[in-house]
Amino acid sequence: MSSSASSLHDKLNQLRQRFIDQLPARLQLTVGLWQQSQASAEAQARLGPELHRFFHSLKGTGRSLGFERIALLAEQGEAALDGQAPAGQVVEQVFVHLAEEQQRLQSLPEQQRALAAMTSVEFSPKPVQTRSKRQRLIYLCDDEPDQVSQLLHHLRCFGHEVVHFEDTDTFFNAVITRRPDAIIMDVQFPQGNTAGTETLASLNKLTGEPLPSIVLSAHGDFHSRLSAVRAGCNGYFTKPVKPLDLMLAVDELTTPSDEEPLRILIVDDEPEVAAYHALLLEQAGMAVQQVNHPADALTALERFSPDLLLVDVYMPVCSGEELANIIRQQPEHVGLPIIYLSSETDSQKQLSAMTAGVEAFITKPVIPDELVSAVTLRAERLRLLRSLMTRDSMTGLYNHSTTTELISKALAQAHRDNTEHAMAMIDIDHFKAVNDTHGHLAGDQVIITLARLLKTRLRMSDIIGRYGGEEFVVLLKGVSDERACELIDALRHDFAQVDFHAGGTRFRCTFSAGISRFPNHPSTESLRLSADQALYRAKHQGRNQVVTSTEQDDDGLPTDCP
């Protein structure tokens, strides 16, 4: 931390300390005022604003200094005073809780307070965000250190940011100040047999939004499990836990369902109407493009790749019906959902439009909810169908043909933009032996794990595909082959540390990889061939390494990744 940052830090700690120190006196004064105000209606009217101000400022300053529990209590007090119903009981409860909280803060050992201060008030320049969007912030709360280091290691292997807490209080504070994506929690703590799950339950109640959580416990007894269920936990593992199982469970919990917004193309010759419909759909989280002339629709289809077409029936040049027919002439668009927008008088024309393969009719002026749900239903259906055709069911990665197609598209774009890309061919070492020795289920586990690792650690813009049984292809966009080499080598290193389990045995796996560069190799095929040759070298040089091909690959020696 820079010196000015550290002096700010000290200053804030001082302010925090003074806040805690002043609280008893302020509370006492205010409770006195409260009691006076209860004596008569006149007193209540007179002292009301001051009482309100007390709660209001406690809320504001408390929140700014990171005392979230106090801020929430003060908020309750403020709301009670604002409300119509007699506030008496609520306010008195708030005072009691405030006093308890103040005592608790006062008694926290000095270093814990400093730690709480550091995690809740961060004014140092924010660190560069190197996490990819799929990497999660996970809080692990466990006071038994034995398995923790293994878990931390595996979770970090996948690139997640993991913070470890040994007691429920610092954990509680941390969740409130910086919300994690998932929690792994032990049930038992020194203060109680179900203290862990109780903390979770109270956190969920306080924040209103339940957090994805997994319980880790040395005990699988009914009582512990019940308390986990009551706390709304999503999983229960008994120790000793296989880190990979926990890892995959966390992954399931935190994978966002569908990151890509639905893409809708609107064709309407009235720009204001098109814009209005676009707005409605964008508010529902979709990406929308508008085209006012039907002739522009074909190019837009090509470039934008929409999931659904919203077409006006009455347009100059050609009707919506005719446009639908033109689009359906192209085999790749036969499955594209098309929804017609028409005004009421066109109801007779609806039948003929249906034969052109139109999915639905919506009459103008539209009812916003109806438009959104009709579009969502059909666009999502197409997405699902498409993914069944384009993705490998076991890993969720793109299948061979889709991967090639996507890479070709990306390279076509790159020719126009003059960008560089790198391709990596990844092949698991001795995979046949894994299947033979440990069984096919174990082999599957290895494949799924590598797929998850790739998905988590690489960016959403990178194209990741499963090329064959144990072969993966990745197109890393916008990076040099050296950088790609570093990235893939880091992945190689981390993958090699993962423990797999089969029956009673534990084993590890490695992979080899070959890297090639665009535009040195300007076509998908040459890029792939070159990466493949580099992979071959990697295998023959002993496996568990990454080799980059150079332009002289055909006649010279390739470079190894240092």
Added chain:
Amino acid sequence: MRILVVDDDPLAGEMTGALLEFQGHDVLLANDAMEATHELDSHDDIALIVSDMYMPLINGIELLHMLREQGVMLPFILLTGDTPDDALRQTPGLSACLQKDAALDTSLERAVAQALGA
């Protein structure tokens, strides 16, 4: 730049002051509208006022009106512990209306830069 911070809660005022000092400004603290006017009279290099809304006797908005009536046209930023409603936000003469929450350091920095740069 020299900035005047007005807040009846001394801790809150010091906290706002600390944030502004970290951002490189010089800070003067006042506990109420009277002190605020006094400070403005004694220092002619004050460039901006950051004031709490909820104060006894004369609140933030009342202070703003008072100053404008006196011909003090300095940029004025209002701080409140609640989510500021639109009516408050759109009060003429206000540079910005910010909520005192965990993100105050960034929102204040931005608002100050905007108010001083405008």
